[in-house]
Amino acid sequence: MRSHRIFKICLIFICLGAFVVACETNIYKEALTLSPESLKDRQLQTRIFDSIEESEILTASAAVLQDLGFSIDETEVKCGVIVCSRDRDVTETVEVVLSITLEILSILAGHPTSVPYDQTQKVLASLVTTPVDNQKIAVRITFHHMVWDSDGNITKNEQVHEPQIYQEFFSKLSKSVFLVAHEI
Amino acid sequence: MKKQFTTLFNLFLVITLVSCAGKQQNILETSEPQVKLRSMQSRVFDITDQNRLLRTIIATFQDLGFVIDDAEESLGTVSGTKRSGYSLRMTVSIRPRGTRQMIVRSNIQFNLQTIEEPEPYQYFFSTLSKALFLEAQPIK
Numbered sequence: 008m009r010s011h012r013i014f015k016i017c018l019i020f021i022c023l024g025a026f027v028v029a030c031e032t033n034i035y036k037e038a039l040t041l042s043p044e045s046l047k048d049r050q051l052q053t054r055i056f057d058s059i060e061e062s063e064i065l066t067a068s069a070a071v072l073q074d075l076g077f078s079i080d081e082t083e084v085k086c087g088v089i090v091c092s093r094d095r096d097v098t099e100t101v102e103v104v105l106s107i108t109l110e111i112l113s114i115l116a117g118h119p120t121s122v123p124y125d126q127t128q129k130v131l132a133s134l135v136t137t138p139v140d141n142q143k144i145a146v147r148i149t150f151h152h153m154v155w156d157s158d159g160n161i162t163k164n165e166q167v168h169e170p171q172i173y174q175e176f177f178s179k180l181s182k183s184v185f186l187v188a189h190e191i
Numbered sequence: 192m193k194k195q196f197t198t199l200f201n202l203f204l205v206i207t208l209v210s211c212a213g214k215q216q217n218i219l220e221t222s223e224p225q226v227k228l229r230s231m232q233s234r235v236f237d238i239t240d241q242n243r244l245l246r247t248i249i250a251t252f253q254d255l256g257f258v259i260d261d262a263e264e265s266l267g268t269v270s271g272t273k274r275s276g277y278s279l280r281m282t283v284s285i286r287p288r289g290t291r292q293m294i295v296r297s298n299i300q301f302n303l304q305t306i307e308e309p310e311p312y313q314y315f316f317s318t319l320s321k322a323l324f325l326e327a328q329p330i331k
Contacts, residue, residue, distance in 0.1 A: 034301070038255065038279050039314035041321075045254045052253070085264040086245050133259035133271075135249050147250075151258045151274065164274045166256050 051170055053147040054177045056184060061087055061136050064144050067183040068134050074179065077132060087136035097128045097154060106157070123156035130167075148176060231309045233296040234316045234327035235288060244293055244323070245269060248283050251322045257281065278302055281315070294330065295319070 056064055065087060069079060072091050081090040102124040113120040131151040139145045150167035167173075238244050245262065248269050252259055257271035260280075267285040272278060283297045297315055299306040306312075316327040 034277060034279075035306075035311040036314055038273050038275070038277075039311055040318055041254055045256075048256070049254060081261050083262040083264060085242065086249060086262045086269075088249060088259055088262040090259055090261065131258045133253070135246075135253060135259065137246055137250065147253055149253055149256075149258060153274070164276065166258075166275070 048166075048168070049147070051168070051173050052149055053145055054180070055139060055143055055145050058142050059144055059184060061138055061144050064136055064146060064184065065089065067186070068136070068146065068148075068180060070186075071176070071179045071183045072132065072134070074183075075176075077130075089134040091132050091134075093130045093132075095128050095130075097125050099125070121158060123158040123160065123162075125154050125162060126157045127155045129153045129155075146177075146180065148173070150176075228307060229296070230330055231307070232298055232312055233294055233330045234319075235292050235294055235330055236320075236323060236325050236327060237291060238293050238323065238325060239287075239291060241267060241285060241287070241293065244285055244295070247322050248285070248295070248319065251319050252281070254322070255318065295327075 062084065065082075065084060069082070069089055072079065072089065075093070076095070077091040077093045079089060079091045082088065106122040106124045109122040110120065113122070129152070131153070132148055134146065134148045137145045137147070150172060152163060152165065152167055153161060154163035156162050236244065242264065245264060245267065249259060249262060252269065252271040255273065256275065257273045257279075260270040260272055262269045268282060269284075270280070270282045272280045278301075280300045281297055283295060285293050285295050288294045295316070297312060299311050299315070301311075320327045
């Protein structure tokens with residue numbers, strides 16, 4: 008009877024182990040093969056600029072990123088890469104008030120609970136230029152944002168897919184290309 | 192009594208030192224033999240243009256949703272991280288093999304664990320092959 012029970016427990020652990028291994032394999036497949044959305048993302052994140060040198064577009068891009076408050080972390084001109092990041096405070100008064108109210112209510116109810124609120128955000132951006140044709144340069148930028156709450160836990164850690172963010176960046180880059188071309 | 196405390200203190204000191212030494216050994220620890228690991232993480236491509244290869248690796252990283260952390264043409268390395276509820280960090284390095292081929296080597300870290308199974312590398316090289324329109328050949 009006892010050995011039967013031990014066998015059952017072992018079986019549960021083996022199944023759990025197999026499940027974890029299967030999940031990890033799926034993660035690798037999802038992470039390292041192209042998804043159906045990758046083409047759509049590429050179109051969203053890329054614009055082609057005519058009649059410009061790669062070095063000029065990189066200079067214009069670095070200037071826009073600085074305009075947007077990013078710090079340049081790494082550059083490799085020979086590969087057309089700019090890596091940058093921006094930290095900012097995303098604390099909202101409404102969230103803080105709600106958090107404090109809920110904490111007070113939980114104390115009064117006899118179950119003190121910490122109610123965290125979003126506090127800091129880090130935006131990572133990698134911009135890559137690629138010569139596509141004679142005097143044509145493709146610029147691709149990817150934004151990624153991470154948010155930490157007041158307890159220091161990560162609450163958001165994902166790529167940015169909102170089209171308006173990319174449209175706004177490329178609109179600013181078009182203006183910057185003009186300014187760089189005219190040495191302004 | 193004092194002697195007992197001194198013994199106990201010495202015992203804890205030895206345990207602490209032994210555990211620290213163990214952590215330092217972990218710095219260079221791998222579960223797979225070096226040759227097997229290199230073979231699993233490397234592929235040969237019939238390409239000579241180092242810049243084109245590096246740019247294609249960077250484009251593949253972006254297609255896969257990685258954020259580029261670093262790229263260095265003279266060393267031939269690109270690093271990137273994919274964060275999607277997990278953290279998958281990759282470093283890819285390239286070097287010439289003879290006059291007609293390049294060796295591409297990648298290593299993957301999933302959260303805090305170095306990946307030493309062949310499948311994730313096969314997935315990456317398959318994606319890179321498609322981007323390069325070239326076949327990834329195993330290293331011999």
